[in-house]
Amino acid sequence: MSAITKLRERLAELADLRAVQTLAGWDQLVMMPPGGAAERGHQIGTLARIAHEHATSPEIGEWLAELDDASCDELDRDIVRLARRDWERARRVPAELAAELSKAHSDGQESWQAARAADDFAAFAPALERNIELARAYGRCLDEEGRGVYQSLVDDFDFGLLTGELRRLFAELGSRLAPLVEEARDRPVPAKPAVPREVQRVAVEGIVRRLGVDAESWRLDTSTHPFSASMARTDQRMTTRYEDGGVESLLSSIHEFGHALYERQIAPELERTNLGTGTSMSVHESQSKLWENHVARHPAFAAVLAAELAAAGYEIDPGELHASMVAVEPSLIRVSADPLTYPLHIVLRFELELALIDGDLAVPDLPAAWRDGMKRLLGLEVPSDALGCLQDVHWSEGAFGYFPSYAMGCLIAAAMWEAIERDLGPQGEDLARGEVEPLKAWLAANVHRYGRRLDTVPLVERATGHGLEVEPFLRYVSPFAAVGS
Amino acid sequence: MSAITKLRERLAELADLRAVQTLAGWDQLVMMPPGGAAERGHQIGTLARIAHEHATSPEIGEWLAELDDASCDELDRDIVRLARRDWERARRVPAELAAELSKAHSDGQESWQAARAADDFAAFAPALERNIELARAYGRCLDEEGRGVYQSLVDDFDFGLLTGELRRLFAELGSRLAPLVEEARDRPVPAKPAVPREVQRVAVEGIVRRLGVDAESWRLDTSTHPFSASMARTDQRMTTRYEDGGVESLLSSIHEFGHALYERQIAPELERTNLGTGTSMSVHESQSKLWENHVARHPAFAAVLAAELAAAGYEIDPGELHASMVAVEPSLIRVSADPLTYPLHIVLRFELELALIDGDLAVPDLPAAWRDGMKRLLGLEVPSDALGCLQDVHWSEGAFGYFPSYAMGCLIAAAMWEAIERDLGPQGEDLARGEVEPLKAWLAANVHRYGRRLDTVPLVERATGHGLEVEPFLRYVSPFAAVGS
Numbered sequence: 001m002s003a004i005t006k007l008r009e010r011l012a013e014l015a016d017l018r019a020v021q022t023l024a025g026w027d028q029l030v031m032m033p034p035g036g037a038a039e040r041g042h043q044i045g046t047l048a049r050i051a052h053e054h055a056t057s058p059e060i061g062e063w064l065a066e067l068d069d070a071s072c073d074e075l076d077r078d079i080v081r082l083a084r085r086d087w088e089r090a091r092r093v094p095a096e097l098a099a100e101l102s103k104a105h106s107d108g109q110e111s112w113q114a115a116r117a118a119d120d121f122a123a124f125a126p127a128l129e130r131n132i133e134l135a136r137a138y139g140r141c142l143d144e145e146g147r148g149v150y151q152s153l154v155d156d157f158d159f160g161l162l163t164g165e166l167r168r169l170f171a172e173l174g175s176r177l178a179p180l181v182e183e184a185r186d187r188p189v190p191a192k193p194a195v196p197r198e199v200q201r202v203a204v205e206g207i208v209r210r211l212g213v214d215a216e217s218w219r220l221d222t223s224t225h226p227f228s229a230s231m232a233r234t235d236q237r238m239t240t241r242y243e244d245g246g247v248e249s250l251l252s253s254i255h256e257f258g259h260a261l262y263e264r265q266i267a268p269e270l271e272r273t274n275l276g277t278g279t280s281m282s283v284h285e286s287q288s289k290l291w292e293n294h295v296a297r298h299p300a301f302a303a304v305l306a307a308e309l310a311a312a313g314y315e316i317d318p319g320e321l322h323a324s325m326v327a328v329e330p331s332l333i334r335v336s337a338d339p340l341t342y343p344l345h346i347v348l349r350f351e352l353e354l355a356l357i358d359g360d361l362a363v364p365d366l367p368a369a370w371r372d373g374m375k376r377l378l379g380l381e382v383p384s385d386a387l388g389c390l391q392d393v394h395w396s397e398g399a400f401g402y403f404p405s406y407a408m409g410c411l412i413a414a415a416m417w418e419a420i421e422r423d424l425g426p427q428g429e430d431l432a433r434g435e436v437e438p439l440k441a442w443l444a445a446n447v448h449r450y451g452r453r454l455d456t457v458p459l460v461e462r463a464t465g466h467g468l469e470v471e472p473f474l475r476y477v478s479p480f481a482a483v484g485s
Numbered sequence: 486m487s488a489i490t491k492l493r494e495r496l497a498e499l500a501d502l503r504a505v506q507t508l509a510g511w512d513q514l515v516m517m518p519p520g521g522a523a524e525r526g527h528q529i530g531t532l533a534r535i536a537h538e539h540a541t542s543p544e545i546g547e548w549l550a551e552l553d554d555a556s557c558d559e560l561d562r563d564i565v566r567l568a569r570r571d572w573e574r575a576r577r578v579p580a581e582l583a584a585e586l587s588k589a590h591s592d593g594q595e596s597w598q599a600a601r602a603a604d605d606f607a608a609f610a611p612a613l614e615r616n617i618e619l620a621r622a623y624g625r626c627l628d629e630e631g632r633g634v635y636q637s638l639v640d641d642f643d644f645g646l647l648t649g650e651l652r653r654l655f656a657e658l659g660s661r662l663a664p665l666v667e668e669a670r671d672r673p674v675p676a677k678p679a680v681p682r683e684v685q686r687v688a689v690e691g692i693v694r695r696l697g698v699d700a701e702s703w704r705l706d707t708s709t710h711p712f713s714a715s716m717a718r719t720d721q722r723m724t725t726r727y728e729d730g731g732v733e734s735l736l737s738s739i740h741e742f743g744h745a746l747y748e749r750q751i752a753p754e755l756e757r758t759n760l761g762t763g764t765s766m767s768v769h770e771s772q773s774k775l776w777e778n779h780v781a782r783h784p785a786f787a788a789v790l791a792a793e794l795a796a797a798g799y800e801i802d803p804g805e806l807h808a809s810m811v812a813v814e815p816s817l818i819r820v821s822a823d824p825l826t827y828p829l830h831i832v833l834r835f836e837l838e839l840a841l842i843d844g845d846l847a848v849p850d851l852p853a854a855w856r857d858g859m860k861r862l863l864g865l866e867v868p869s870d871a872l873g874c875l876q877d878v879h880w881s882e883g884a885f886g887y888f889p890s891y892a893m894g895c896l897i898a899a900a901m902w903e904a905i906e907r908d909l910g911p912q913g914e915d916l917a918r919g920e921v922e923p924l925k926a927w928l929a930a931n932v933h934r935y936g937r938r939l940d941t942v943p944l945v946e947r948a949t950g951h952g953l954e955v956e957p958f959l960r961y962v963s964p965f966a967a968v969g970s
Contacts, residue, residue, distance in 0.1 A: 012527070012531075013531050013535075016527050016528045016530075016531035016532070017531065017535075019524065019528050020505055020509060020528050020531075020532060023508065023509060023512060023528075024505060024508060027508060027512065031516065031704065032716070032720060033700060033701055033702050033703055033704055033719070033720050033721075034700075034701055035701045035702035035717070035719030035720055036702075036716055036717045036719060036720025038717075038719075039504065039716065039717030039718075039719070039720065039756070039757075040716070040717070040720070042497070042501050042757065043501045043504050043505050043508075043716075045501075046497075046498050046501035046502065046505075047501070047505060050498075050502075050535060215518060215519075216518055216519055216520045217518050217520035217521075218518055219516065219518055231517070231521055231524065231525070231528075232520070232521045232523075232524030232525070233524075234518070234520030234521060234523075234524070235517060235518050235520055235521025235524065235525070236518075271524070272524075272527065
């Protein structure tokens with residue numbers, strides 16, 4: 001067997017193991033009886049350990065050394081390029097450190113849950129301290145070129161997205177959004193519609209069916225926190241949750257549809273290679289945000305949503321529905337933030353985690369820094385750490401460098417939406433009829449089909465014709481500052 | 486690390502991999518969108534290959550060689566004994582043969598599906614021929630002691646259950662059941678109750694809840710063919726199916742409960758060892774048959790079933806319900822056979838597969854031999870191969886030596902039931918009230934807790950005080966020959 005054949009066999013095996021890990025995680029959150037939790041932890045741990053062994057074994061290095069780019073076709077060249085990157089990065093982390101990280105993340109999550117429930121930051125501080133230390137050690141292993149520890153952490157989620165670029169974009173977001181938040185302040189917020197759960201359920205099923213979710217390749221279930229999971233290109237699983245009142249379940253289902261559609265439309269030839277997944281967290285989030293912000297929150301699409309709600313037994317005026325989905329109301333909690341203020345929650349987390357990793361902020365000073373930031377960025381007083389710096393799970397799991405992707409997703413989605421309307425014309429007429437096929441085809445051709453063949457920045461540049469920028473997002477949200485006035 | 490520690494770590498890893506394979510199979514049959522099938526095949530194949538590599542690696546042999554039984558406690562001695570057996574058996578099969586078997590089984594299933602649909606035995610014959618050849622080659626690899634190829638195949642499902650013993654028991658079953666079938670012939674069969682699906686669903690949920698199925702450690706779903714799957718001692722998944730009319734779903738749910746309860750009650754200390762599953766197919770089937778035949782079909786338990794059906798909106802007299810569940814009616818299809826004639830379907834398959842493997846029956850002669858056997862054992866004319874030798878999937882998958890466990894399950898269940906009534910007294914009063922806790926405790930103490938620590942024969946001897954025999958089963962079914970008279 002040639003080196004490329006052996007390499008591709010190994011990569012197929014790793015793709016299979018990743019799919020099974022995804023299945024084990026999905027099942028745990030959606031189907032598993034609670035009694036299975038401890039054993040499931042062992043099962044996922046064993047899969048992760050075996051996958052790591054198979055991803056870092058020396059023979060991959062031998063195959064890579066044998067491979068001659070000139071004899072490969074274009075697809076194989078991309079496969080080899082990413083295989084080399086992944087193998088080298090994975091091998092830089094010693095097994096002992098990987099084990100320490102895994103243990104600290106599991107302990108951290110437990111400590112955080114208790115601390116949040118008790119609103120007791122001091123109880124979480126030691127675990128956070130430990131996670132930061134280990135994240136620095138991990139980042140140093142990967143920081144071959146001296147670009148900084150935080151950069152190495154970001155690279156895990158968004159390879160090639162530069163910390164300096166994030167600083168520039170987020171500083172601009174902070175200063176440009178501030179006047180819009182000010183403009184919206186004290187405006188009356190439209191009442192949320194009071195949609196019964198059963199109506200939401202029927203409407204959500206109708207809406208995702210319209211978007212192309214069929215029983216052949218998709219599932220829609222419920223879970224505590226909505227998410228999506230891809231077991232295969234033709235096996236996409238989305239979840240949502242139904243709470244009394246509001247249309248959160250509609251927005252979150254369309255958000256998860258955006259994630260799942262990305263995986264669904266990756267080129268079939270990339271399946272069971274190292275390229276057959278979304279390229280980065282930012283681009284993934286851009287796909288969910290594109291459907292959530294630019295389709296679901298489009299004034300024209302409100303007619304479709306209202307029609308599905310009406311078919312399920314709940315009458316609402318489309319204009320009123322739209323207003324309720326875009327109204328600006330600064331809030332303490334990231335996950336329930338409106339589209340305009342949402343990125344400010346991320347700007348705060350980015351500033352703080354960068355300072356924590358770089359040693360410019362000590363753990364005991366985090367709660368005060370959080371309060372200062374919320375005051376500065378959103379004009380809000382934070383009444384407790386549970387509603388402040390203890391609200392998110394990420395740092396307890398050691399996921400530093402992940403938060404930026406949430407805001408980058410908003411920026412990239414807005415830039416892509418402008419590119420879509422430039423290429424396909426204004427989408428209002430199509431969206432009013434629930435016609436999304438041209439949009440899906442554009443996304444397949446310009447974003448989805450590449451899988452990991454293009455990293456975040458080159459992908460965005462090719463799809464939009466521009467680098468990363470805040471202007472399209474600001475053009476998108478500016479009108480919302482006046483909603484309710 | 487000591488050799489026993491290293492061995493136990495490896496066995497824990499293998500238990501995790503087996504659990505994940507079980508999950509992937511369960512998901513495929515219960516949850517997966519059909520589009521995921523091709524990739525799921527790859528995923529399961531990769532897991533099986535990795536598990537095989539880890540189960541047969543040379544270091545296990547080194548640890549086993551280092552181990553000194555004297556320094557082990559009793560549990561570790563059993564762990565080592567089974568580890569040695571499993572490792573030696575797995576290593577005797579060359580990788581090329583394992584790959585050929587896997588390919589032939591997959592091809593065989595495909596060929597069988599088409600042949601059955603077209604009622605065309607000749608179309609399936611070449612695949613069957615190939616499966617028989619490979620089964621012989623496989624059996625020869627394992628037949629170290631010259632006990633015959635068929636014995637090696639049985640050992641995979643029921644280690645230590647002897648072919649000679651099966652011949653003796655099944656010959657006796659055939660001759661002793663014949664007059665009972667004759668006695669039942671031409672008696673009017675009681676009408677099947679016409680229970681709507683939704684009533685069945687509510688009644689099934691009520692019944693399994695009574696038996697101890699709770700949301701903490703169990704799931705009940707639907708699938709094309711009912712089965713059960715254990716992801717962990719405290720994560721048991723059962724399925725059933727609801728068809729219009731009949732109470733098949735009640736019987737099959739209680740049958741699957743028997744399988745799942747076995748796994749649920751294995752001693753916790755055996756979890757993540759090589760002993761933490763049911764010991765054999767025969768004993769597993771004895772547990773499902775015990776609940777199906779001796780609890781669900783007990784005249785006293787009919788009151789409980791009738792009460793659950795009534796609570797779900799369907800009134801039926803308990804005596805009438807019981808009669809419908811035990812009536813004897815010879816039929817062509819194994820899976821819908823009544824409790825008296827069921828083992829005769831197995832006797833036929835045992836005789837034929839033994840002759841096929843031993844070379845005493847040629848594949849082209851199978852359909853005629855099937856017809857002769859059905860006439861002799863059940864007095865039935867077989868109108869087509871689709872309703873004859875093409876009805877079961879097993880031989881298409883190369884599963885020779887598996888069928889006996891279905892009948893052995895019936896025999897062992899009857900013997901255990903007599904032991905239970907000897908130890909606990911007649912169960913009628915408890916069953917009339919739906920009280921099954923003493924029964925579950927007896928099964929836990931005498932059968933379930935051992936996991937694989939005892940093989941089929943010693944387990945049965947210890948639990949019942951007798952060797953394998955047909956008398957208890959004959960005492961159980963004899964009264965059914967007169968039902969409807």
